[in-house]
Amino acid sequence: MASLSIGSASIRNPAFQPCKLNLNFSFLNGIPFHFFQVSKRPSKNQYKTAHFPLHSVSGSSVSSPLEADEEDDPTAELCYLDPEVDPQSISEWELDFCSRPILDIRGKKIWELVVCDNSLSLQYTKYFPNNVINSVTLKNALASICDELGLPLPDKVRFFRSQMQTIITRACNELGIKPITSKRCLSLLLWLEERYETVYTCHPGFQKGAKSLLALDNPFPMELPENLYGEKWAFVQLPFSAIKEEVSSLKTRYAFGAGLDLDLLGIEVDDNILIPGLAVATSRAIPLAAWMNGLEVCSVEADFARASLILSVGISTRYVYATYKKTPVTITEAEAWEAAKKACGGLHFLAIQEDLDSEDCAGFWLLLDLPPPPV
Template sequence: MLSLLIVLELCFFQCLSLLLWLEERYETVYTRHPGFQKGSKPLLAVDNPFPMELPENLVGEKWAFVQLPFSAVKEEISSLDTNLVFGASLDLDLLGIEIDDKTLIPGLAVASSRAKPLAAWMNGLEVCSIEADLSRARLILSVGISGRYIYATYNKTPETTSEAEAWEAAKKDCGGLHFLAIQGDLDSDDCVGFWLLLDLPPPPV
């Protein structure tokens, strides 16, 4: 099990490194080429399919938009090393993200009476990001290269729309950084699953 986790982390690290390299290459090499055509269709276009229904084993019972200071996020990440909590982190040094410990990081807390099995199932996916689809009042979970699921829905009101907009704005202020926490109860301070996530657009090449 441990060796499999190492392989998955290595694959994710390599994919992330490749995406960052392509982005840097685009800015420093491709845009300066005499034949560069701005706005041309990327050669490595990735399909962005319509989101699918979430498998029943991944459905939580309650959820809420939340925020944690970065210091608390780092504490949750450190708990991943004890193997008592499911989840994954990011190499913030590789990403060049520097955040003050007091900065509030937006996240999504999901509660379930079967929190541990839910977290275990989620751990089998390469969870990438969560975004609020404001027009359809739902949350979209992105996994792997192009997998997308309808993770949750909510009643569309001025209040819920404003909350979702504020959550997306907070993500943008943190460079796309956010998290997913799975708990037995929304009022609990303990997580059984914690994923540090990032909105990372595909390279424009």
């Protein structure tokens, strides 16, 4: 693994340049920020979407191509499987089941099921009236996807709306699918953003300014569980070229961690650009990485008001991951780290190591801080 850039050459007087990416994150006056000990308790962006290279959203289904005049029809439903992809290889789906800012002839909001896989080789949409929204309807719809496209049922389904957890979980359990609450449904989130612009706003029943019935949660951060405590942490950075190496070697080098399909997400960054991250050091790095691996880590953010770092996992869980003493230097450093994240379109990472100077990680997560979808 490439060495994490700790910026030790500028320990005593870090040069913060919030508008650039060559920042010296890291140590403060020669001493790293300290992560809370188990015995110690904490005291009480506008993201500009990059080009999202979808498969042909209005492309042909496996069984019958759509007619040309249907391609721009916002009322049309989609049932597509990339013919070059082995159906047996698609074992995880991403799912949204929610109302849309569209009214039917009764003046009631239309609901929509949207399903894809993380590569968008699978794309499925179906509209529903609001009086049939239940787990039976969803279960039958999921089964019909397999029947129509010749797909096996997936092993896992990820979804990001906590208000739909009961319905989605019940439908998945009855089909023998493992439901996973997670905001790492990035292909789905970006596809929904794209559909809002190209489909929903063009629908004859579209209601401008209408808000989703199911707003996403942003709860007050909780105390960190004891098993997730580390010993030290530091703001760090890695060149994008090294990030790509880490992501490509995740399956062979680490037992714990997660990457992102950067090509699919349309993330184009020069190889020498420094990507901000957080390094956590602990003598129990492997057990800590193992615990983190089951949490569906979403993002890390600096909370300036609380002088803390907030770890977001799952769909609505936020932890106070660490705190720091407010000084002009620490405030500047935290602000610079967030500015670097914003400059990278929300891209950042979390690395768990035995020591901050180590070149190896026990776990590595590439993260993308996205705003909620417009629907």
